[in-house]
Amino acid sequence: MAEEELEIALYAASENVSTSYKSIDCLNLGLWLGFGLMSNGAETIRVEDSVTRILSAYDLVNAEVFAVSNYLHVSALSSSGEPISFGKRMRGSSSNNLDKVDRLNDLARRITSETPDPVLTLNIVKQIIDAPGYPFIIHAFAVSLSAFAFALLLGSDLVPALWATTASFIMINLLRPVRKHYANPIFINIIGSVLITLLIWPVRYTIYSADSLLMMTASFMYFFPGIALINSTRDLMAGDYSAGLAKMIEVLLLAASVAVGSGATLAFLGRIWPIA
Amino acid sequence: MEILQSTIFALLASFAFMTIFEVRGKALLIGSIGGAISQLSYMLLQLLIDVHFLVPYFFATIILTLYSEIMARVFKKPATVYLIGALFPLVPGRGIYQSMVYFVEGQQGAFFVEIQETLAITGTLAMGIMLVSVIFRNFRLRSYFKEEEQI
Structure with missing residues (x-):
């Protein structure tokens, strides 16, 4: 057309x-x-x-x-x-x-x-x-696949990798209605990281507890602001400091929002549900 | 065997991220191969050269950026289309998350060690991209339009 x-x-x-x-x-x-x-x-x-x-x-x-x-x-x-x-x-x-x-x-x-x-x-x-993007199901599949591949790449076993995959799939589906009403990426990152932490926390009580760090990391990669980081670098290199620095701040805020969401949830869960 | 496995996982991870970023068609495959190349070169450099831990990251990024810029010229697409998804296997996600965990647990010493290492890796990736992009940048954008203008 x-x-x-x-x-x-x-x-x-x-x-x-x-x-x-x-x-x-x-x-x-x-x-x-x-x-x-x-x-x-x-x-x-x-x-x-x-x-x-x-x-x-x-x-x-x-x-x-x-x-x-x-x-x-x-x-x-x-x-x-x-x-x-x-x-x-x-x-x-x-x-x-x-x-x-x-x-x-x-x-x-x-x-x-x-x-x-x-x-x-x-x-x-x-x-x-x-023009419309990929259908949501393909997006959800890609998010889950990224968690699966990263968990294995980081050295996790198959079961924890599948757990991270499931957690990411549930998270992206729960985030869907939130995204419709609140498009702010910082807010989305906080909610997403809280959900991932909640979904992966129970693994600490299983034989795969050693892999919980890898599972969380693999699932959080979706929130990493890769495009903003690379664009910021390329803009700075091209001499456009105002755009480059603005994007760099965006990168830092987005990364910090994941840390805040997950950190607060970990601290909360650690208090109410301590590991024996 | 471990290198082959990691390369396949990196290819899958890059494929997933490029799909998240809505990349389509041939570019999806080419970018995913870029992810595999970056992981393979990182692991080989780590194995073959006994140097500072940042050196393999630096050269792997240079190899990946070169690949992306060359593919961008061959297929007339922005280099970022190939670069962004393919860079993800090198991103120190574990370091970022581990730093945050140390911070929450109040382990200040471990936090500073981890965050220092993570920032060093991120800076190295940025330097690798910058170095190659600066060489290609003006030449690529100018020649693109010049070629079209001459037709």
């Missing part, structure tokens, strides 16, 4: 070579594409780079792009010399959809080389942004 629309946009561009597009449409296209990249977990430097190249491809005069971790601003001069600027703020934290990042990145390169009709191309960008 998106491919078909892109072909139509490209056809429109080839049929209408002499007509220059409206600056406002080109700027809007850049804004939405950049926003799509930002809200799905792309590095800030990639957002700025992609939007800048799109605006340059449409020959916008004095085009400027500025992005921080949750805000994107684009500006340029219209054909009549009037300044135009748009800003878009991302509410909350970005999601982690690397497929959308990939598709939008690919589209950005095609826009840069083929300069299709910006109005038609904007529809494709919005389609990509609104």
Whole structure:
């Protein structure tokens, strides 16, 4: 569907070579594409780079792009010399959809080389942004598999690994309704770590008690902010200190929230249900 | 045997994380192989070279980042698509959790030793990514668009 629309946009561009597009449409296209990249977990430097190249491809005069971790601003001069600027703020934290990042990145390169009709191309960008992710059951399966594989990788036996798998599966299902009402990732991490600790705590009273640390670690890997850490590193390396440091703080807060949730639960359980 | 087992588990773990991050198609397989490569190179380096514990982490990250950047150029996808899931086997999850346990139990000495080691590993991973990314970064993004512009 998106491919078909892109072909139509490209056809429109080839049929209408002499007509220059409206600056406002080109700027809007850049804004939405950049926003799509930002809200799905792309590095800030990639957002700025992609939007800048799109605006340059449409020959916008004095085009400027500025992005921080949750805000994107684009500006340029219209054909009549009037300044135009748009800003878009991302509410909350970005999601982690690397497929959308990939598709939008690919589209950005095609826009840069083929300069299709910006109005038609904007529809494709919005389609990509609104596209559904994997069904929940696949997500739940992947979360469980990650706990299973990590438990074994860390050196656990098969039974504790399966216990960690089950705990992760139950946790992700219990978190599902919570996520619908509270999207804050710090809150989600605290609730998730409390659930995992509660579900794995009973293993301390079995013959697999020695593996409880490995099981907890394996189950907590899901909460590790990997995308934020890597994006932060890449932004810092690219010289974008404001975005890099903001993401680094996000990494620290997310990691601390897991520690708080699990630590508080461990301390509580240790008091009410001490190991003999 | 242990190395082979760990490599398979790392491949599975990377596959799971890439699925969580919504990676699809061929990239899912290529990224998972990256996870296996990072674990294999880490274990081999640990086995073959008797050096500081951070050195295998550093070189394994360099090998993984190189792999991700090369795959990104070959398949015209962002390197992060391959890098993020594949890096997870090297992440010191155990250290992070163990530090927290020591902290809760009030074992200050053990906490500082553990957290110091964990932060050193995390910093080493970041340095490895930085080193390779800085070489590839400008060259990759510029050449991508230059190539397209020339068509």
